[in-house]
Amino acid sequence: METGTGRPRLLGDRYRLVSVKERDGRGVIWRAHDLRLRRDVAIKEIRPRFHADGAGLDDARRRAMREARSAGRLSHPAVVAVHDLLEEGGRLWIVMELVEALTLEETVGHLGHLPVHWTAWIGFRLLGGLRHAHGAGVLHRDINPGNILLTGERVVLSDFGIAALNGDPSTSSTVPVHCAPAYVAPERLRGRPANPAADLWSFGASLYFAVEGRPPYPGAHALEVLGQAMTRDPDPPVKAGPLGRVLRGLLRRAPEERITADHAARLLSKILRMEGVSVDPPGSRPRGSLPTRSPCSAV
Missing domain, CATH: 1.10.510.10 (Transferase(Phosphotransferase) domain 1)
Structure with a gap:
Protein backbone atom coordinates (compact mmCIF):
# COMPACT_ATOMS: atom_id res chain seq x y z
CA MET A 1 0.00 0.00 0.00
CA GLU A 2 1.19 3.59 -0.70
CA THR A 3 0.52 7.05 0.63
CA GLY A 4 -1.23 9.66 -1.47
CA THR A 5 2.15 10.91 -2.66
CA GLY A 6 3.25 7.52 -3.98
CA ARG A 7 5.47 6.65 -1.02
CA PRO A 8 5.21 3.23 0.65
CA ARG A 9 2.82 3.06 3.57
CA LEU A 10 4.85 0.16 4.99
CA LEU A 11 8.60 0.69 5.00
CA GLY A 12 11.00 -2.23 5.27
CA ASP A 13 8.10 -4.56 6.10
CA ARG A 14 8.22 -3.07 9.57
CA TYR A 15 7.50 0.66 9.83
CA ARG A 16 4.04 2.00 9.07
CA LEU A 17 4.16 5.63 7.95
CA VAL A 18 1.30 7.41 9.71
CA SER A 19 1.51 11.11 8.82
CA VAL A 20 3.92 13.86 7.86
CA LYS A 21 5.26 15.43 11.03
CA GLU A 22 7.49 18.08 9.51
CA ARG A 23 9.06 19.25 6.26
CA ASP A 24 12.34 21.09 6.03
CA GLY A 25 15.19 21.71 3.61
CA ARG A 26 16.69 18.33 4.44
CA GLY A 27 13.66 16.15 3.74
CA VAL A 28 10.40 14.97 5.26
CA ILE A 29 9.96 13.71 8.81
CA TRP A 30 7.22 11.11 9.23
CA ARG A 31 5.46 9.98 12.34
CA ALA A 32 5.47 6.20 12.10
CA HIS A 33 4.85 3.04 14.08
CA ASP A 34 7.32 0.21 14.53
CA LEU A 35 5.20 -2.92 14.15
CA ARG A 36 7.90 -5.20 15.51
CA LEU A 37 8.62 -3.35 18.76
CA ARG A 38 5.17 -1.74 18.97
CA ARG A 39 6.40 1.79 19.51
CA ASP A 40 6.00 5.14 17.76
CA VAL A 41 9.07 6.48 15.97
CA ALA A 42 10.09 9.36 13.74
CA ILE A 43 11.41 8.55 10.27
CA LYS A 44 13.35 11.03 8.18
CA GLU A 45 13.04 10.55 4.43
CA ILE A 46 16.03 11.89 2.52
CA ARG A 47 16.72 12.21 -1.17
CA PRO A 48 20.53 12.62 -1.25
CA ARG A 49 21.96 15.42 -3.37
CA PHE A 50 25.24 13.80 -4.29
CA HIS A 51 27.49 15.58 -6.79
CA ALA A 52 28.99 12.36 -8.07
CA ASP A 53 27.82 9.92 -10.69
CA GLY A 54 28.40 6.31 -11.62
CA ALA A 55 30.96 4.61 -9.38
CA GLY A 56 31.49 7.90 -7.54
CA LEU A 57 27.85 8.03 -6.53
CA ASP A 58 27.98 4.45 -5.24
CA ASP A 59 31.04 5.31 -3.15
CA ALA A 60 29.37 8.45 -1.80
CA ARG A 61 26.28 6.51 -0.78
CA ARG A 62 28.39 3.88 0.99
CA ARG A 63 30.26 6.58 2.90
CA ALA A 64 26.99 8.29 3.85
CA MET A 65 25.44 5.06 5.10
CA ARG A 66 28.57 4.27 7.10
CA GLU A 67 28.55 7.70 8.74
CA ALA A 68 24.85 7.49 9.59
CA ARG A 69 25.41 4.07 11.15
CA SER A 70 28.21 5.54 13.25
CA ALA A 71 25.76 8.17 14.49
CA GLY A 72 23.36 5.34 15.31
CA ARG A 73 25.85 3.97 17.82
CA LEU A 74 25.63 7.13 19.93
CA SER A 75 23.79 6.76 23.22
CA HIS A 76 23.31 9.91 25.28
CA PRO A 77 20.23 11.74 26.65
CA ALA A 78 21.22 14.88 24.72
CA VAL A 79 21.33 13.08 21.35
CA VAL A 80 18.27 11.82 19.47
CA ALA A 81 18.65 8.05 19.27
CA VAL A 82 18.93 6.53 15.79
CA HIS A 83 17.22 3.12 15.68
CA ASP A 84 17.57 2.02 12.09
CA LEU A 85 18.71 3.04 8.62
CA LEU A 86 17.18 1.83 5.37
CA GLU A 87 17.49 2.43 1.66
CA GLU A 88 14.27 1.87 -0.22
CA GLY A 89 12.55 3.33 -3.26
CA GLY A 90 15.64 5.31 -4.22
CA ARG A 91 15.60 7.17 -0.92
CA LEU A 92 17.38 6.94 2.41
CA TRP A 93 15.27 6.59 5.55
CA ILE A 94 16.54 7.16 9.08
CA VAL A 95 14.41 5.71 11.90
CA MET A 96 14.80 7.77 15.06
CA GLU A 97 13.49 8.23 18.56
CA LEU A 98 10.26 10.24 18.49
CA VAL A 99 10.83 13.38 20.58
CA GLU A 100 7.83 15.64 21.18
CA ALA A 101 9.38 19.04 21.69
Whole structure:
Protein backbone atom coordinates (compact mmCIF):
# COMPACT_ATOMS: atom_id res chain seq x y z
CA MET A 1 0.00 0.00 0.00
CA GLU A 2 1.19 3.59 -0.70
CA THR A 3 0.52 7.05 0.63
CA GLY A 4 -1.23 9.66 -1.47
CA THR A 5 2.15 10.91 -2.66
CA GLY A 6 3.25 7.52 -3.98
CA ARG A 7 5.47 6.65 -1.02
CA PRO A 8 5.21 3.23 0.65
CA ARG A 9 2.82 3.06 3.57
CA LEU A 10 4.85 0.16 4.99
CA LEU A 11 8.60 0.69 5.00
CA GLY A 12 11.00 -2.23 5.27
CA ASP A 13 8.10 -4.56 6.10
CA ARG A 14 8.22 -3.07 9.57
CA TYR A 15 7.50 0.66 9.83
CA ARG A 16 4.04 2.00 9.07
CA LEU A 17 4.16 5.63 7.95
CA VAL A 18 1.30 7.41 9.71
CA SER A 19 1.51 11.11 8.82
CA VAL A 20 3.92 13.86 7.86
CA LYS A 21 5.26 15.43 11.03
CA GLU A 22 7.49 18.08 9.51
CA ARG A 23 9.06 19.25 6.26
CA ASP A 24 12.34 21.09 6.03
CA GLY A 25 15.19 21.71 3.61
CA ARG A 26 16.69 18.33 4.44
CA GLY A 27 13.66 16.15 3.74
CA VAL A 28 10.40 14.97 5.26
CA ILE A 29 9.96 13.71 8.81
CA TRP A 30 7.22 11.11 9.23
CA ARG A 31 5.46 9.98 12.34
CA ALA A 32 5.47 6.20 12.10
CA HIS A 33 4.85 3.04 14.08
CA ASP A 34 7.32 0.21 14.53
CA LEU A 35 5.20 -2.92 14.15
CA ARG A 36 7.90 -5.20 15.51
CA LEU A 37 8.62 -3.35 18.76
CA ARG A 38 5.17 -1.74 18.97
CA ARG A 39 6.40 1.79 19.51
CA ASP A 40 6.00 5.14 17.76
CA VAL A 41 9.07 6.48 15.97
CA ALA A 42 10.09 9.36 13.74
CA ILE A 43 11.41 8.55 10.27
CA LYS A 44 13.35 11.03 8.18
CA GLU A 45 13.04 10.55 4.43
CA ILE A 46 16.03 11.89 2.52
CA ARG A 47 16.72 12.21 -1.17
CA PRO A 48 20.53 12.62 -1.25
CA ARG A 49 21.96 15.42 -3.37
CA PHE A 50 25.24 13.80 -4.29
CA HIS A 51 27.49 15.58 -6.79
CA ALA A 52 28.99 12.36 -8.07
CA ASP A 53 27.82 9.92 -10.69
CA GLY A 54 28.40 6.31 -11.62
CA ALA A 55 30.96 4.61 -9.38
CA GLY A 56 31.49 7.90 -7.54
CA LEU A 57 27.85 8.03 -6.53
CA ASP A 58 27.98 4.45 -5.24
CA ASP A 59 31.04 5.31 -3.15
CA ALA A 60 29.37 8.45 -1.80
CA ARG A 61 26.28 6.51 -0.78
CA ARG A 62 28.39 3.88 0.99
CA ARG A 63 30.26 6.58 2.90
CA ALA A 64 26.99 8.29 3.85
CA MET A 65 25.44 5.06 5.10
CA ARG A 66 28.57 4.27 7.10
CA GLU A 67 28.55 7.70 8.74
CA ALA A 68 24.85 7.49 9.59
CA ARG A 69 25.41 4.07 11.15
CA SER A 70 28.21 5.54 13.25
CA ALA A 71 25.76 8.17 14.49
CA GLY A 72 23.36 5.34 15.31
CA ARG A 73 25.85 3.97 17.82
CA LEU A 74 25.63 7.13 19.93
CA SER A 75 23.79 6.76 23.22
CA HIS A 76 23.31 9.91 25.28
CA PRO A 77 20.23 11.74 26.65
CA ALA A 78 21.22 14.88 24.72
CA VAL A 79 21.33 13.08 21.35
CA VAL A 80 18.27 11.82 19.47
CA ALA A 81 18.65 8.05 19.27
CA VAL A 82 18.93 6.53 15.79
CA HIS A 83 17.22 3.12 15.68
CA ASP A 84 17.57 2.02 12.09
CA LEU A 85 18.71 3.04 8.62
CA LEU A 86 17.18 1.83 5.37
CA GLU A 87 17.49 2.43 1.66
CA GLU A 88 14.27 1.87 -0.22
CA GLY A 89 12.55 3.33 -3.26
CA GLY A 90 15.64 5.31 -4.22
CA ARG A 91 15.60 7.17 -0.92
CA LEU A 92 17.38 6.94 2.41
CA TRP A 93 15.27 6.59 5.55
CA ILE A 94 16.54 7.16 9.08
CA VAL A 95 14.41 5.71 11.90
CA MET A 96 14.80 7.77 15.06
CA GLU A 97 13.49 8.23 18.56
CA LEU A 98 10.26 10.24 18.49
CA VAL A 99 10.83 13.38 20.58
CA GLU A 100 7.83 15.64 21.18
CA ALA A 101 9.38 19.04 21.69
CA LEU A 102 9.72 22.62 20.56
CA THR A 103 12.94 23.57 18.83
CA LEU A 104 15.17 26.28 20.22
CA GLU A 105 14.27 28.30 17.13
CA GLU A 106 10.54 28.02 17.90
CA THR A 107 11.05 28.78 21.60
CA VAL A 108 13.01 31.96 20.90
CA GLY A 109 10.40 32.90 18.32
CA HIS A 110 7.75 32.73 21.04
CA LEU A 111 9.74 34.48 23.80
CA GLY A 112 11.98 36.89 21.95
CA HIS A 113 15.14 35.69 23.68
CA LEU A 114 16.11 33.46 26.60
CA PRO A 115 17.65 34.58 29.90
CA VAL A 116 21.27 33.89 30.67
CA HIS A 117 20.70 31.09 33.18
CA TRP A 118 18.40 29.14 30.84
CA THR A 119 20.71 29.56 27.87
CA ALA A 120 23.65 28.38 29.97
CA TRP A 121 21.67 25.33 31.12
CA ILE A 122 20.75 24.46 27.52
CA GLY A 123 24.37 24.87 26.47
CA PHE A 124 25.69 22.75 29.32
CA ARG A 125 23.32 19.89 28.49
CA LEU A 126 24.03 20.08 24.75
CA LEU A 127 27.76 20.00 25.33
CA GLY A 128 27.37 16.67 27.11
CA GLY A 129 25.92 15.12 23.95
CA LEU A 130 28.39 16.87 21.67
CA ARG A 131 31.39 15.72 23.69
CA HIS A 132 30.00 12.18 23.68
CA ALA A 133 29.68 12.27 19.89
CA HIS A 134 33.10 13.77 19.31
CA GLY A 135 34.61 11.18 21.63
CA ALA A 136 33.11 8.52 19.38
CA GLY A 137 34.53 10.21 16.28
CA VAL A 138 31.15 11.49 15.04
CA LEU A 139 30.67 15.07 13.84
CA HIS A 140 27.32 16.79 13.53
CA ARG A 141 28.14 19.37 10.78
CA ASP A 142 24.82 21.23 10.99
CA ILE A 143 24.15 22.43 14.54
CA ASN A 144 21.60 25.24 14.49
CA PRO A 145 18.58 26.33 16.57
CA GLY A 146 16.24 24.24 14.42
CA ASN A 147 18.11 21.05 15.38
CA ILE A 148 18.03 21.70 19.15
CA LEU A 149 14.94 20.25 20.84
CA LEU A 150 13.58 21.34 24.24
CA THR A 151 11.19 18.99 26.02
CA GLY A 152 11.14 20.58 29.49
CA GLU A 153 13.32 17.86 30.98
CA ARG A 154 15.72 17.19 28.12
CA VAL A 155 17.77 19.25 25.72
CA VAL A 156 18.32 17.10 22.64
CA LEU A 157 20.44 17.53 19.53
CA SER A 158 18.85 15.96 16.46
CA ASP A 159 19.97 15.12 12.92
CA PHE A 160 23.35 13.57 13.70
CA GLY A 161 24.76 12.07 10.52
CA ILE A 162 22.08 13.62 8.31
CA ALA A 163 24.31 16.45 7.08
CA ALA A 164 26.55 13.85 5.46
CA LEU A 165 23.55 12.27 3.75
CA ASN A 166 22.56 15.57 2.12
CA GLY A 167 25.96 16.38 0.68
CA ASP A 168 28.73 14.39 -0.89
CA PRO A 169 30.58 12.76 2.02
CA SER A 170 33.42 11.77 -0.26
CA THR A 171 34.88 15.16 0.58
CA SER A 172 34.61 16.25 4.20
CA SER A 173 34.89 19.93 3.21
CA THR A 174 31.49 19.97 1.48
CA VAL A 175 28.91 22.21 3.18
CA PRO A 176 25.38 20.91 2.42
CA VAL A 177 23.34 23.52 0.58
CA HIS A 178 20.62 23.66 3.25
CA CYS A 179 22.99 24.83 6.01
CA ALA A 180 22.28 28.35 7.29
CA PRO A 181 25.53 30.32 6.80
CA ALA A 182 25.14 32.19 10.11
CA TYR A 183 25.66 28.88 11.93
CA VAL A 184 28.52 27.48 9.81
CA ALA A 185 32.10 27.99 10.98
CA PRO A 186 34.08 30.45 8.82
CA GLU A 187 36.72 27.86 7.93
CA ARG A 188 34.06 25.52 6.57
CA LEU A 189 32.64 28.30 4.40
CA ARG A 190 36.15 28.64 2.98
CA GLY A 191 36.30 24.95 2.11
CA ARG A 192 38.25 23.53 5.04
CA PRO A 193 37.19 20.11 6.40
CA ALA A 194 34.66 19.70 9.18
CA ASN A 195 36.11 18.96 12.62
CA PRO A 196 35.06 19.27 16.29
CA ALA A 197 36.07 22.95 16.40
CA ALA A 198 33.65 23.69 13.55
CA ASP A 199 30.83 22.00 15.49
CA LEU A 200 31.73 24.19 18.48
CA TRP A 201 31.38 27.34 16.36
CA SER A 202 27.89 26.26 15.33
CA PHE A 203 27.09 25.42 18.96
CA GLY A 204 28.26 28.88 20.05
CA ALA A 205 26.26 30.58 17.28
CA SER A 206 23.13 28.74 18.46
CA LEU A 207 23.67 29.92 22.06
CA TYR A 208 24.19 33.45 20.72
CA PHE A 209 20.81 33.19 19.00
CA ALA A 210 19.17 31.94 22.20
CA VAL A 211 20.36 34.72 24.49
CA GLU A 212 20.39 37.58 21.96
CA GLY A 213 17.23 36.64 20.09
CA ARG A 214 18.92 36.85 16.68
CA PRO A 215 21.69 35.10 14.74
CA PRO A 216 25.29 36.31 15.08
CA TYR A 217 25.11 37.60 11.50
CA PRO A 218 21.80 39.38 10.73
CA GLY A 219 20.46 39.71 7.22
CA ALA A 220 17.35 39.14 5.16
CA HIS A 221 19.06 37.08 2.47
CA ALA A 222 21.44 34.12 2.61
CA LEU A 223 23.99 35.83 0.35
CA GLU A 224 24.06 38.89 2.61
CA VAL A 225 24.64 36.69 5.67
CA LEU A 226 27.25 34.67 3.81
CA GLY A 227 29.18 37.80 2.93
CA GLN A 228 29.31 38.86 6.58
CA ALA A 229 30.21 35.38 7.82
CA MET A 230 33.11 35.18 5.37
CA THR A 231 34.64 38.55 6.22
CA ARG A 232 34.00 39.75 9.78
CA ASP A 233 33.47 38.78 13.41
CA PRO A 234 29.92 38.43 14.76
CA ASP A 235 28.32 41.47 16.35
CA PRO A 236 29.27 41.68 20.06
CA PRO A 237 26.49 40.24 22.26
CA VAL A 238 24.59 42.80 24.34
CA LYS A 239 22.26 40.59 26.46
CA ALA A 240 24.63 37.74 27.27
CA GLY A 241 26.14 39.07 30.53
CA PRO A 242 28.56 36.42 31.83
CA LEU A 243 27.77 34.26 28.81
CA GLY A 244 29.64 36.77 26.68
CA ARG A 245 32.97 35.19 27.60
CA VAL A 246 31.73 31.79 26.44
CA LEU A 247 30.34 33.15 23.18
CA ARG A 248 33.48 35.11 22.36
CA GLY A 249 35.59 32.02 23.02
CA LEU A 250 33.44 29.77 20.82
CA LEU A 251 33.03 32.28 17.99
CA ARG A 252 36.69 33.01 17.33
CA ARG A 253 37.22 32.90 13.60
CA ALA A 254 40.48 30.97 13.80
CA PRO A 255 39.61 27.38 14.85
CA GLU A 256 42.92 26.90 16.67
CA GLU A 257 42.03 29.87 18.93
CA ARG A 258 38.56 28.60 19.77
CA ILE A 259 37.96 27.32 23.30
CA THR A 260 37.51 23.58 23.70
CA ALA A 261 34.33 21.78 24.70
CA ASP A 262 35.84 21.02 28.12
CA HIS A 263 36.68 24.69 28.67
CA ALA A 264 33.21 25.78 27.58
CA ALA A 265 31.60 23.23 29.93
CA ARG A 266 33.58 24.58 32.88
CA LEU A 267 32.57 28.17 32.09
CA LEU A 268 28.91 27.24 31.69
CA SER A 269 28.97 25.25 34.93
CA LYS A 270 30.41 28.27 36.75
CA ILE A 271 27.70 30.56 35.35
CA LEU A 272 24.98 28.16 36.45
CA ARG A 273 26.37 27.89 39.97
CA MET A 274 26.47 31.71 40.16
CA GLU A 275 22.82 31.73 39.09
CA GLY A 276 21.93 29.21 41.79
CA VAL A 277 21.25 26.38 39.32
CA SER A 278 22.61 22.98 40.32
CA VAL A 279 24.45 21.05 37.62
CA ASP A 280 26.01 17.64 37.29
CA PRO A 281 29.79 17.45 36.95
CA PRO A 282 30.98 17.87 33.34
CA GLY A 283 31.11 14.49 31.64
CA SER A 284 28.41 12.85 33.80
CA ARG A 285 24.96 11.85 32.58
CA PRO A 286 22.54 14.80 33.02
CA ARG A 287 19.67 14.57 35.48
CA GLY A 288 16.82 16.90 36.37
CA SER A 289 14.67 19.32 34.44
CA LEU A 290 14.96 22.88 33.24
CA PRO A 291 15.83 25.56 35.83
CA THR A 292 12.81 26.38 37.97
CA ARG A 293 13.05 30.08 37.25
CA SER A 294 10.93 30.57 34.16
CA PRO A 295 12.59 32.12 31.13
CA CYS A 296 9.38 34.06 30.55
CA SER A 297 10.21 36.27 33.54
CA ALA A 298 13.22 37.67 31.68
CA VAL A 299 11.43 38.48 28.46
